Amino acid sequence: MNKKERVIAAIRQQAVDHVPCGFSLHFPHDKAFGEAGIQAHLDFFRESDTDIIKIMNEHLVPYFGKISNAADYDALVRGFSIESDFMQAQIDFAKEILDKADGDSFSLGTLHGITASGIHPLEKMGISYDEARRLLLSCLREDPARMKGALQRIADTMSDLARRYVEIGIDGVYYAALGGEKRYFTDEEFAEWIEPMDKQIMSAVREAGGYVFLHICKDGLNMERYASYADFCDVANWGVYTAPYALEEGRKLFGGKTVMGGLPDRHGVLVDGTDQEIRDAVAAVISSFGKTGFILGADCTLATDQDMHRLQTAVAACRSC
16 A cells, blocks of 8 residues: 555545554744745655645735724625635645655645634734634624624635645645634534534535545534534544543544544653653554554644654554554
8 A cells, every 4th residue: 555545545444554644743934935835844744754745834814904893804804715815825835745745645735724714814913812712702792794704705715725725636635623612612603603614614625526634623622513523524633632532532423434643742752752652652542543444643733843753753653553
């Protein structure tokens, strides 16, 4: 099996010669864009030698101007579309990486979900993640109809990005979902404002012929909000250690769908483990979960300064189990 065949077999829950693996990280700002970003990706793919090559997306919804209420938000995202410069920049960036990368690997394009994309222009005002989340929620509660229209334009554009990813030859989309944190949306608000747009974008991936890797991160989650997402994804990945929500719980929640994960991202063996501790941790995860319908990975992106020897040790251990 080559890497792509191995990942597809895992998605289809068929026998594999060994469990595939996929890890990623955010590159430093000076290596996140342009030629430097392309080379940083290719170097990471080569050094890590994982089965999945994940193309990051730092071309975020930009700062359009100060936003303090629903009317500001609605007005400032009116011109947002797939033809926007930052959207085209991500498509061109992804295509060049894909053209230069190992064709035997399984490729993923990162797509920030409706909640993440919705707060990016707010964060660009210089406020924190939590402040941006609270402001988005405040705007939605202030004028739900106006805000749903604004977010719908973002969802439509992200659906277009999903289609373009598949058109340029990427195998699947890594859909980064937010909104599950219990301290922000109520379950009812999530179901009304977030869930339909998440499902719209994931459906666009499927309809274009791509695989959907659903990624759920952050802490304090109500994972039950995502139970119905099983019908819209092919692989589920979440913060086992940060949610927290165990692998077996997730396998049941997502109806037996293929799971990616098993290792923590910013602590544990990939940060400070010895070679033997890393091998033991990988073997324990695979032994516990099984080799069918499983892709070894982490809760979320690894630290930008990830020790590559430790990552290489985990990849080698995965292949020897």
